Amino acid sequence: MRIDDDIGARMLAWRHDFHAHPETAFEEHRTSAIVAQALRLMGLDVTVGLARTGVVATLSNGEGRTIGLRADMDALHLQELGARRYASRCAGKMHACGHDGHTAMLLGAAEYLARHRSFQGTVRFIFQPAEETEGGGREMVREGLFDRFPCDAVYGMHNFPTLARGRFALRSGTMSAALDTFEIGVTGKGCHAALPELGVDAIVASAQLVGALQALISRRIGASEAGVLSVTQIHGGDTWNVLPETVVLRGTVRSLGASVQQAIESGMRAVCEGVARTSGTQIGLDYRHGYPSVVNTEREAGLAASAAARLVGANNVDTAMVPTMGSEDFAFMLQRCRGAWITIGAGETGNDPPVHSPYYDFNDAILPLGAAYWVALVHAELGGRPNP
Incomplete structure (x- = not known):
């Protein structure tokens, strides 16, 4: 499937804007406002303020299951190095983990699904603050995320510069330390x-x-x-x-x-x-x-792998990924709701700067693929087919 060209252009603009204006844990006020306004313009039902700066948007299209798709929004306390026109304008802060790209990809998927409505059921778009050490996912759950916005399953995704672009990786069971x-x-x-x-x-x-x-x-x-x-x-x-x-x-x-x-x-x-x-x-x-550790449930890990395989082929989806020793607070959501977390390859050279490096930059080339994955996952869970 192919994400509409105008949506692709907006994802790129959002990503660069978020990168230039990084906000750290629970201070994502500007980012949250931009996300909420974009979702309202798409016609979604938007709630703000969960865990201070979190945003939850709901898109329904008839009766059916309800799933959540989550992206993190926060940056790191790190001085950016390297020259790029959209470099951080905030001294001592930068998007060194790709959350700017994660947010842009989920916004792109939301716009595509709102425009085409090629599914049956309900999608919650969850934009989470404070993933980096402060436990924003835990706070969203504590403040009633799944009580106010019930989900049958919830899904997350993270870019990996150590995994080649065009590949995905995950496993059923323990994914992270x-x-x-x-x-x-x-x-x-x-x-x-x-x-x-x-x-x-x-x-x-x-x-x-x-x-x-x-x-x-x-x-x-x-x-x-x-x-x-x-x-x-x-x-x-x-x-x-x-x-x-x-x-x-x-x-x-x-x-x-x-x-x-x-x-x-x-x-x-x-x-x-x-x-x-x-x-x-x-x-x-x-x-x-x-x-805690991220622990994928078997059914949802299988659906996530199937959705990725539709886009890149089964040979490019590793379903026996070695668990990462990094951590991820999406784990708190998976403690309350079935679901799966997948990694999307962002590597180009085999020697790309890793996440949390002052030289890291999210790979814009994966924006369309990441958005397409979300759409394919919605179709895998809720039925329907994407536009060719």
């Missing part, structure tokens, strides 16, 4: 750097912690299991000649499976206790459970 975060406070006894024997060195204890924490994965988690522990921040000290009293370490834990998650958490607590005893410091671990 659970994401937890941690903060470790190390308290010693500050002193002059020339007289370390008079203090208790929180810096040295922190260094011991980092090394010991990395050994948890290689020595306590089986080689056939999956877990990643990353210390991403270390804060301590203010000057050159003073050993600081306190050091703070922060980071993330990603795991596939509850047993791995529990083993890492209990191992971290044991490491903190051991380093505290041997270093003479006091160490406190604040371990916070965050995003």
